[in-house]
Amino acid sequence: xxxxxxxxxxxxxxxxxxxxxxxxxxxxxxxxxxxxxxxxxxxxxxxxxxxxxxxxxxxxxxxxxxxxxxxxxxxxxxxxxxxxxxxxxxxxxxxxxxxxxxxxxxxxxxxxxxxxxxxxxxxxxxxxxxxxxxxxxxxxxxxxxxxxxxxxxxxxxxxxxxxxxxxxxxxxxxxxxxxxxxxxxxxxxxxxxxxxxxxxxxxxxxxxxxxxxxxxxxxxxxxxxxxxxxxxx
Amino acid sequence: xxxxxxxxxxxxxxxxxxxxxxxxxxxxxxxxxxxxxxxxxxxxxxxxxxxxxxxxxxxxxxxxxxxxxxxxxxxxxxxxxxxxxxxxxxxxxxxxxxxxxxxxxxxxxxxxxxxxxxxxxxxxxxxxxxxxxxxxxxxxxxxxxxxxxxxxxxxxxxxxxxxxxxxxxxxxxxxxxxxxxxxxxxxxxxxxxxxxxxxxxxxxxxxxxxxxxxxxxxxxxxxxxxxxxxxxx
DNA sequence: AGCTTTCTTTGACCAAGATCAAAGCTTAGC
DNA sequence: GCTAAGCTTTGATCTTGGTCAAAGAAAGCT
Numbered sequence: 001x002x003x004x005x006x007x008x009x010x011x012x013x014x015x016x017x018x019x020x021x022x023x024x025x026x027x028x029x030x031x032x033x034x035x036x037x038x039x040x041x042x043x044x045x046x047x048x049x050x051x052x053x054x055x056x057x058x059x060x061x062x063x064x065x066x067x068x069x070x071x072x073x074x075x076x077x078x079x080x081x082x083x084x085x086x087x088x089x090x091x092x093x094x095x096x097x098x099x100x101x102x103x104x105x106x107x108x109x110x111x112x113x114x115x116x117x118x119x120x121x122x123x124x125x126x127x128x129x130x131x132x133x134x135x136x137x138x139x140x141x142x143x144x145x146x147x148x149x150x151x152x153x154x155x156x157x158x159x160x161x162x163x164x165x166x167x168x169x170x171x172x173x174x175x176x177x178x179x180x181x182x183x184x185x186x187x188x189x190x191x192x193x194x195x196x197x198x199x200x201x202x203x204x205x206x207x208x209x210x211x212x213x214x215x216x217x218x219x220x221x222x223x224x225x226x227x228x229x230x231x232x233x
Numbered sequence: 234x235x236x237x238x239x240x241x242x243x244x245x246x247x248x249x250x251x252x253x254x255x256x257x258x259x260x261x262x263x264x265x266x267x268x269x270x271x272x273x274x275x276x277x278x279x280x281x282x283x284x285x286x287x288x289x290x291x292x293x294x295x296x297x298x299x300x301x302x303x304x305x306x307x308x309x310x311x312x313x314x315x316x317x318x319x320x321x322x323x324x325x326x327x328x329x330x331x332x333x334x335x336x337x338x339x340x341x342x343x344x345x346x347x348x349x350x351x352x353x354x355x356x357x358x359x360x361x362x363x364x365x366x367x368x369x370x371x372x373x374x375x376x377x378x379x380x381x382x383x384x385x386x387x388x389x390x391x392x393x394x395x396x397x398x399x400x401x402x403x404x405x406x407x408x409x410x411x412x413x414x415x416x417x418x419x420x421x422x423x424x425x426x427x428x429x430x431x432x433x434x435x436x437x438x439x440x441x442x443x444x445x446x447x448x449x450x451x452x453x454x455x456x457x458x459x460x461x462x463x464x465x466x
Numbered sequence: 467a468g469c470t471t472t473c474t475t476t477g478a479c480c481a482a483g484a485t486c487a488a489a490g491c492t493t494a495g496c
Numbered sequence: 497g498c499t500a501a502g503c504t505t506t507g508a509t510c511t512t513g514g515t516c517a518a519a520g521a522a523a524g525c526t
Contacts, residue, residue, distance in 0.1 A: 061369070063369065063370070063373045065373070065377065065464075066464070069377050071372060071373040071376040071377045073369035073372050073373065074369065084362060085358075085362075086355070086358070086359050086362070087359070088362070088363075088366075091366050091369070091370075092369065115351075115355070118348075118351045118354065121351065121354055121355060121358060122319070122348070122354060124358060125318075125319070125354060125357060125358045125361060126319050126320070128358060128361045128362055128365060129317060129318075129319070129321070129361055130321075131365060132361060132364060132365045132368060133321075133324050135365060135368040135369055135372065136294070136296065136306035136307065136324070136325065136368055137296070137324075138372055139296075139304060139306050139368060139371055139372050139375055140296045140298070140304040140306065142372055142375035142376045142424065143304040143375045143423075143424030144298060144302050144304045144424060146512080146513095147512075147513065182472095182473065182474090183473075183474065183475095184473085190376075191375065191376030191377060192513075192514090193513075193514055193515080194473090194474080195474095195475080195476085195513085195514075195515080196512090196513055196514075198474060198475055198476080199475080199476080199513090201474095201475095202475075202476085214522090215473075215474070215521090215522075231298075231299070379482080379483095380482075380483070415502095415503070415504090416503075416504065416505095417503085425483075425484090426483075426484055426485080427503095427504080428483085428484075428485080428504090428505080428506085429482090429483055429484075431504060431505055431506085432483090432505080432506080434504095434505095435505075435506085447492090448491090448492075448503075448504070
């Protein structure tokens with residue numbers, strides 16, 4: 001890879017745990033790669049030959065049931081870490097929701113590098129714990145929340161995580177952002193159908209809480225009411 | 234703590250990554266503790282002062298919404314690791330579903346011990362990754378599966394994880410086991426209501442797939458059909 | 467541009483599961 | 497043993513969100 005020191009996620013990705021010279025070593029193992037929207041990086045059941053950092057773009061992890069149903073189990077953003085280090089195969093499919101740029105490592109070389117850099121491993125552990133917390137929050141949504149609550153929750157999360165550079169130390173929420181995906185995928189994230197998603201968007205829009213100038217753009221007009229919707233009914 | 238070397242989960246818990254002398258050190262930091270069914274070990278939002286290994290019994294992690302709804306986000310069994318090492322507070326409540334025995338460490342002492350034992354940390358990372366996989370499988374269930382599929386999935390999982398000693402190398406399934414909990418909690422695990430859970434139990438029983446000699450006991454009569462139910466419709 | 471394809475919205479209807487209510491069973495206490 | 501307090505099951509009805517179908521809008525192509 002050319003140069004980690006100028007990488008836009010240098011200080012947010014797991015690489016942040018490394019000193020300059022260690023970073024150089026890791027840098028030799030990885031390479032930058034772009035993937036097009038819709039392209040699948042890892043298939044479920046693959047020996048999962050790679051792990052990666054997301055430099056830019058949005059990717060999804062999904063579980064696909066045999067009858068064609070798909071559940072998106074995670075949406076990953078810039079600086080997130082992708083893949084299954086140490087042993088196991090990837091139990092889910094990893095697909096780009098937008099054009100994306102990632103920094104790829106072969107799993108075996110990453111594994112052995114990690115084994116020798118406890119700080120990196122510690123960072124990875126903390127990230128995985130955070131990811132687990134996020135997954136469990138999502139479970140609560142899928143298990144207990146109504147359609148309206150789910151849409152509101154997703155919009156709040158996106159306006160939080162989709163910040164242009166993502167690294168503002170104070171939490172910066174965007175009031176206008178682009179949905180990284182079409183209605184079908186939103187429904188797969190939320191465990192709803194496309195029609196229900198559409199109806200709920202219309203409902204929240206008519207209530208004056210959001211605006212939808214075009215199919216991809218969301219403008220939040222009343223954040224506190226949106227948050228209230230996300231929390232209860 | 235008295236003696237790790239005779240601990241029943243010695244070879245399955247994260248302690249398995251330690252040599253005898255290291256184990257002795259860790260052993261000095263921890264202490265055994267019993268908790269009664271229904272007792273809560275950690276509250277959400279707590280500074281989460283402890284982490285623990287489960288020696289025996291079943292515990293649940295739950296998220297409680299303000300209006301009283303509860304979603305159980307994980308069920309933990311013997312040898313599982315509980316708590317949030319490194320920094321963050323516990324975002325969920327940890328409660329015993331059965332009487333249980335656990336091995337507790339103060340978080341600060343565990344954290345510093347872990348920092349000095351990369352093998353332990355590596356083990357913890359692998360466990361967390363596994364736990365993340367489990368959580369995401371659960372998400373698929375909550376997002377996409379029908380009531381019948383959910384019950385069947387839970388029964389298959391319980392018959393797998395509730396093995397008496399849990400350490401058979403070949404996968405041993407139990408055909409007769411005790412539900413660790415009442416119908417209410419089953420419904421909170423599955424994202425259903427208590428009535429739906431009851432009706433589905435009746436349905437599967439009448440189909441001859443399981444028997445329910447009393448409210449807590451389940452006997453699996455036709456595992457392949459149960460598994461088929463768990464996978465699709 | 468005009469035409470096709472794909473995505474989104476809206477409507478009418480349906481069904482799975484929730485809610486409300488009551489009756490059976492267990493369990494625990496006296 | 498008897499009674500009271502919980503669980504659990506069953507039934508009747510209602511609601512939310514799913515399904516089926518068609519009309520509108522964008523985006524792509526020639």
